[in-house]
Amino acid sequence: MNPIATNGLVLNKRPIIVWEDEEVEFLKLAWNEGMSTKDIQDNLRKTKRAVLSKVALLNLAKRRIGLDVSKTAIDEYEAGYKSDEVAKSAGVNNQTFRNLIKRHTPRRELSNRDIETISDRHEDGCSASCIAQRIQRSTLIVKDFIKKAQLDIDSIPTDKLVLSLESDGFTTAQIAMKLELPLVAITNAYKRLRGKGKQNV
CATH class of the missing domain: 1.10.10 (Arc Repressor Mutant, subunit A)
Structure with a gap:
């Protein structure tokens, strides 16, 4: 924090936390869906204080x-x-x-419901790590099942998924929530897509 002088006293000035519109939208969605504060702050790359302060300002519902x-x-x-x-x-x-x-x-062991979730999520293009988080299993277990079940090991590229979901009317925050990826991964996908667009001009 940068010190500032006030009537001879040196005070610490807190840095201003800037929130982008898509970050606010993601916070609302994630908070209401029950994502933990730790996961939200890691996803948005903001401090716990910043997240909870924004939650209070937005008057989001208190959670147990x-x-x-x-x-x-x-x-x-x-x-x-x-x-x-x-x-x-x-x-x-x-x-x-x-x-x-x-x-x-x-x-x-993997239940029938776990197996169904793995198959469906994998088909939707979710990574093994995001599927593992969903069913509370290790990434290795999910990868082993995908290999043994001879599912298509190459998931759909993130950029292609982003374009598909965007064309269906999903917002950046909604895409991040649906794919269970950090918001920055989606914004980076947009940057790559814009870069490819310029190269094709």
């Missing part, structure tokens, strides 16, 4: 930060029920439930 995971909820999750279904029955948002239950749940 704790959950007593019941034996029933754990049993349901281990049985293969989707986390969003269990979270709904537990009365909390999906991301909060996923962040908390993974600390209580032992390693389990």
Whole structure:
């Protein structure tokens, strides 16, 4: 922080945090979807203070930060029920439930629901890492399944997905949320696309 003099006193001036429109939109979407504060700040590359201050300024809904995971909820999750279904029955948002239950749940084999999610997400062009995060499994397990199932190992390039979703009316923030990629990955895709456009002129 840059010190400034006021009536002989030296004070610290806080830097101004600039928020782009797409960052604000992403914050609203991610917050309401239940993404953790840590994941949001990592995605937007902003401090926790900046994120929470913006949340307060936008008057976004307060969220529960704790959950007593019941034996029933754990049993349901281990049985293969989707986390969003269990979270709904537990009365909390999906991301909060996923962040908390993974600390209580032992390693389990891929369920039919996991396999369906891997296949669908892979077909949509999601990376193995983003799929792994979705089903709370390691990236290696997801990659091994994709290889054994002989799915197309080459996912659709991000740039192509961005163009496709943009043509369908999705905003930058919505695309980032849908593909489960950092917002900067989408903005970088736009930069690459603009660069290719100039080269073709």
